[in-house]
Amino acid sequence: MIIGRVAVAGHSMLPALRDGEFLIYTDLVAPRRGDVVVARDPRDGRRWLVKRVRAVRADALELCGDVEGHDAGWIPRQALLGRVVFRYWPPARARFL
Amino acid sequence: MQSIRRLLKPSRIAHAHCDIPCGVYDPDQARIEAESCYKILEKYHASSDEVFKERCIIVKEQRAELAKHHIDVLWHDYFKPEHTQKYPNLHELVWQASKQGSKVKQSTDIAEAKKLIDLIDKIGDIWKQLGGPEQTRVKKAVAA
Numbered sequence: 410m411i412i413g414r415v416a417v418a419g420h421s422m423l424p425a426l427r428d429g430e431f432l433i434y435t436d437l438v439a440p441r442r443g444d445v446v447v448a449r450d451p452r453d454g455r456r457w458l459v460k461r462v463r464a465v466r467a468d469a470l471e472l473c474g475d476v477e478g479h480d481a482g483w484i485p486r487q488a489l490l491g492r493v494v495f496r497y498w499p500p501a502r503a504r505f506l
Numbered sequence: 507m508q509s510i511r512r513l514l515k516p517s518r519i520a521h522a523h524c525d526i527p528c529g530v531y532d533p534d535q536a537r538i539e540a541e542s543c544y545k546i547l548e549k550y551h552a553s554s555d556e557v558f559k560e561r562c563i564i565v566k567e568q569r570a571e572l573a574k575h576h577i578d579v580l581w582h583d584y585f586k587p588e589h590t591q592k593y594p595n596l597h598e599l600v601w602q603a604s605k606q607g608s609k610v611k612q613s614t615d616i617a618e619a620k621k622l623i624d625l626i627d628k629i630g631d632i633w634k635q636l637g638g639p640e641q642t643r644v645k646k647a648v649a650a
């Protein structure tokens with residue numbers, strides 16, 4: 410079981426997520442189309458991504474940014490770290506996602 | 507407020523970068539910076555002017571950082587999972603080149619700079635075999 414926290418860096422998830430926001434993610438909830446997830450970059454496992462699920466397959470997920478033209482492509486299931494469930498910073502934007 | 511933010515800040519970053527994927531990639535961009543490091547170190551060792559030598563170190567570190575940056579861009583933006591499947595040593599090679607960039611930053615040994623050039627050339631060979639020159643560069647006008 411994983412419950413973790415990440416800071417968002419970048420703007421490809423605007424307007425849903427802003428640069429510098431803090432999120433909680435978990436692998437307890439299976440991601441579905443439209444969910445925001447945290448995953449390892451398949452091209453560099455040291456780098457983590459936060460993207461939206463565009464399509465789901467048994468063995469892989471297709472991820473994209475909310476800003477047009479920012480696709481991460483298909484990632485294997487093993488690269489998935491969890492689904493984003495809550496934004497806790499900034500307090501004014503704190504909410505379940 | 508800032509101290510609370512610092513306290514709550516996660517240690518991990520998840521990237522949502524908004525790069526515009528221009529699609530132009532060429533390992534020569536990193537090679538030119540690595541060549542600069544090599545040539546600067548030649549001049550460094552040939553000089554007895556301490557001020558000049560100090561400037562050499564500063565500029566060499568800047569160029570090595572740029573070489574690392576261009577290697578990272580190739581890794582993050584150009585190479586795809588299917589490339590690493592086709593060339594299983596690609597991950598190790600790019601990682602070594604990036605680490606070598608750090609060594610060049612730290613060292614005044616010209617052999618380290620040569621090693622960086624050689625590693626970038628190996629990445630360049632794969633880029634060429636993948637059709638990089640045709641796919642990622644804008645063709646030059648043919649000279650009249």
